Amino acid sequence: MKNESIVYLNGEFVPKSEARVPVEDRGFLFGDAVYEATPAYRGEPFLLDRHLARLSRGLAALRIDYEVGAMPEIHRRLIAENGLGGAPFSFVYVQVTRGVAPRGHAFPREPVPPTVYGFASPAVRPPRSRWEEGYAAVTVPDRRWGRVDVKVTSLVANVLAQQAAADAGVEDAILVRDGMALEGTHNNLFAVFDGAVTTSPASNYILHGITRGFVLERAEGLGIPVDERAIPVEELREADEVFFAGTTSEIRPTVEVDGRPVGTGRVGPVTRRLFDDFLEMTGGSGES
């Protein structure tokens, strides 16, 4: 990693300290923007086509006029410029805002070019010994809007929920809406009941995580039963295993929810099997 990172802004690769966005950018004023974060293993973006398809869907949902055609090259170059080509695990973040215009809620009358920003960063995978201890989570009311399947940068409800977890001294928050345990603040939630991997259906109440989809595919391939259905929070408390999945979380075992042990209180066999498979599929050793 070089001393100062190189970021992408509107067609240029510049040192981070030189990147400037005007104060009237609608991403700054309204969170009127979508983003994407893609993992890279040894410098190779993982499932990039799926991430870019989701970004395209988000742009269409927000009616932001931007084609993602240049994105693979932007990702490749951000990794290279930042010396991450050999990094075991890193990620690339990109965001596209509606652009710069005097503040007004409706879209600018005259279309303005979108603002496109990106950076690459090393990611941290905890040592396997830490992973084996498992992690703790608390349940938090889900106060987000009704289209969380769109990956918007307006994340204040996620920020407050993650802070509630931090205040409680745990790693993760489980967002609960109408009595259903939906997902985390930046990762999808899974529970194992009688050997079946269970997770919320891909509705507008969860982000359709790329890792989530991959884990479900791999589970099916491994002959592990899969059940996509809403999980009442009382049922979650009776789960044999709980884990999160996401780009930066990878697969993270939860051994305690709201101060009570999940199952035996230890990382379970289904979670471990899926994580071992995930490490194999991503070429990882389990240590960064």
Ligand SMILES: Cc1ncc(COP(=O)(O)O)c(C=O)c1O
């Ligand atoms: C709310 C939420 N759920 C789930 C995820 C996991 O999605 P992915 O696996 O595509 O990273 C994220 C990722 O940022 C997220 O913000």
